[in-house]
Amino acid sequence: MKLHNISLNNLKRRKGKMIFLVMGLVIGIATVVTLLSITESMSKDIEARLNQFGANIVMTPRSESLSLSYGGISVGGVNYKVAEFDEQRMPEIRKIKNSKNLGVIAPKVLGPVKIKGKDVLLMGVDFEQEMALKTWWQFDGSIPKQTDEVLLGSEVAESLSLSPGDNLPFSGRRFFVAAVLRPTGASEDNAIIADLHESQKVLGKEGKISMVEIAAFCQGCPINELTLQIAERFPEAKVTALKQAVMSKMQSIEMFKSFSLGLSVVVIFIGSLMVFVTMMGSVNERTREIGIFRAIGFRRGHVMYIILFEAMIVGMIGGLMGFFGGNGIAWATLPFVLKGGAFAGINTSLGIISILLSITLSLAASLYPAHKASSLDPSDALRVL
Amino acid sequence: MFDHLHLIEIKQMGKDYISGDSTVNAIKNMDFFIDDGEFVSIMGQSGSGKSTLLSIIGGLNHPTRGNIFVDTLDLYSLSREQRADFRSEYIGIIFQSFQLIPYLTVLENVKLPMAITGIKNEKKKEMAMSVLEKVGLQEKVDRLPDQLSGGEQERVAIARAIVNNPPILLADEPTGNLDSQTAKDVMDLLKKLNAEGQTIIMVTHNREMEKYSSRTIMIKDGSCLLS
Known part of the structure; x- marks a missing residue:
């Protein structure tokens, strides 16, 4: 018989009271866990969608000229100096502090080539990275696998009357059309897309990169932070965040997070109040018992x-049940809350935090009742002597 | 007057209660002693102050004036927490209405005073079983108090009071809630404990119980008359 046996037996043999105490905490913790799990799943869903959406950071050489184009119509510009990146420095992008937020990194080399008397844009890409980034691309033919295979933009193919399987000689080399892109409405429609290193040779830009498109996951990181970190490593680069899409989606998640936080605080406060009132009631009921002790x-x-040991046990059970209950509710409700959304899975850290939070709340709510109980004068408490 | 040779010495002790605007002298100045191994009955009518006296001897109720020495220790010179330690070491209390903890079994109730001691679990069980055997309840150790009769509950209360081998056993109307046969059994048990050397101080208003004690202290209107 130890002191904690008294607490455990009281909880074990007064189940109704214990269930009531635990329920207060379960409701509070389950609400927090549900809201956090839904928020996390929403973030992950948006992250996945953003990844599908393509690049959200573009790294280009810093230029002293101003762009003279609007709505796809270029009226020309004067380039005083066109710089390019050294390909060997590309791995440095992954050395930034928030590198874990970086997804696909797709470097490109750009330059004009003359084909049948026409200037055509040649875009050299790393096909593996490019295909991972441009998941929406659709084409007729197959993805280029050999260095002499190219992918043609829809307008180039039409203009040059080329289709998959055709030969395409230019710059003294022979290439084959592996596929033709279906219209995308973007710059690719006007480009010949070829292997990065082959294009560098054709353009006389060996070891050079014209621009880099980067897909960043910005859950929990401001995209500006990422662009700054990349810009610090590449002072010669202009790093631009295509913020709008990310920001608007992250903003709605942030709003939901703030709402969740506010709601959680209220529910937890009510839960703690339930524990406090029940514990106070329990102490008043147990006055005589405390007098005997x-x-x-x-x-x-x-x-x-x-x-307090009773409170700790109640907190532990409430935290555990609240955590699993909250995850269960999130799992069950997510398909309704988020169309096509999937439960992000059980987060162990959140579990530990939930249990610790529940124990802390239970102890805090029981501190005054425990103090009151311990301060009882035994003769007043017993009233029989 | 006394020279601290007695187990309990009460000197010029009094207790007043404030009731509204007036002061009630629950115990007027008392002087008496109790020796080791005595079985003392404190008798008096309801409201005479006998239960108050018992609570003061038990270190539960601070007197307004005077001193109580237990084993030469000036009881009320101690802090509240020190008096709790004193009760744990020196006093066993049998309450009038048993006062068992409802959610603890018979064995757990008896082991309760040992929960705050450093005695090992096996030893605690051994000590509890030994006293339960003494009170004849070794077969009902796993029962909860509400599964016992009044007499059995009283015997659990006695077992709990003596399990720590306290030098002093205080009993407040131990037969107050029992029928005459059960009351006799309980008193026989107390007598037996006293014969084994246990000092017992019993509060009762029942004159029939007086015969079990070696001495009676009569209380009337807060004053004591030694028998």
Whole structure:
């Protein structure tokens, strides 16, 4: 028989009261866990969608000229100096502090080539990275696998009357059309897309990169932070965040997070109040019992220990049940809340935090009742002597 | 007057209660002693102050004036927490209405005073079983208090009071809630404990119980008359 046996037996044999105490915490913790799990799943869903959406950071050489184009119509510009990146420095992008937020990195080399008397844009890409980034691309033919295979933009193919399987000689080399892109409405429609290193040779830009498109996952990181970190590593680069899409989606998640936080605080406060009121009631009900403890020699600390140990156990059970309950609710409700959304899975850290939070709340709510109980005068508490 | 040779010495002790605007002298100045191994009955009518006296001897109720020495220790010079330690070490209390903890079994109730001691679990069980055997309840150790009769509950209360081997056993109307046969059994048990050397101080208003004690202290209107 130890002091904690008294607490455990009280909880075990007064199940109704314990269930009521635990429920207060379960409701609070489950609400927090549900909201956080839904928020996390929403973030992950948006992250996945953004990844599909393509690049959200573009790294181009810093130029002293101003762009003279609007709505796809270029009226020309004067380039005083066109710089390019050294390909060997590309791995440095992955060395930034927030590198874990970086997804696909797709470098490109750009330059004009003359084909049948026409200037055509040649875009050299790393096909593996490019295909991972441009998941919406649709084409007739197959993805180029050999270095002499190219992918043609729809307008180039039409203009040059080429289709998959045709030969395409230019710059003294022979290439084959592996596929033709279906119209995308973007710059690719006007380009010949070829292997990066082959294009560098054709353009006389060996080891050079004209621009880099980067897909960043910005859950929990401001995209500006990422662009700054890349810009610090590449002072010669202009790093631009295509913020709008990210920002608007992240903003709605942030708003939902703030709402969740506010709601969680209110629910947790109500849960704690339930524990406080029940514990106070329990102490008042147990006045005589506490008087017996004191009469047989228990110190104030012993009485406090009994009450607070009970609170700790209640907190632990409430935290565990709240955590699993919250995950269950999130799992069940996510398909309704988020169309096509999937439950992000059980987060162990959130579990530990939930249990610790529940224990802390339960202890905090029981501190005053425990103090009151331990301060009872044994003769007043017993009233029989 | 006394020279601290007695187990309990009460000197010029009094207790007043404030009731509204007036002061009630629950105990007027008392002087008496109790020796080790005595079985003392404190008798008096309801409201005479006998239960108050018992609570003061038990270190539960601070007197307004005077001193109580237990084993030469000036009881009320101690802090509240020190008096809790004193009760744990020196006093066993049998309450009038048993006062068992409802959610603890018979064995757990008896082991309760040992929950705050450093005694090992096996030893605690051994000590509890030994006293339960003494009170004849070794077969009902796993029962909860509400599964016992009044007499059995009283015997659990006695077992709990003596399990720590306290030098002093205080009993407040131990037969107050029992029928005459059960009351006799309980008193026989107390007598037996006293014969084994246990000092017992019993509060009762029942004159029939007086015969079990070696001495009676009569209380009337807060004053004591030694028998």
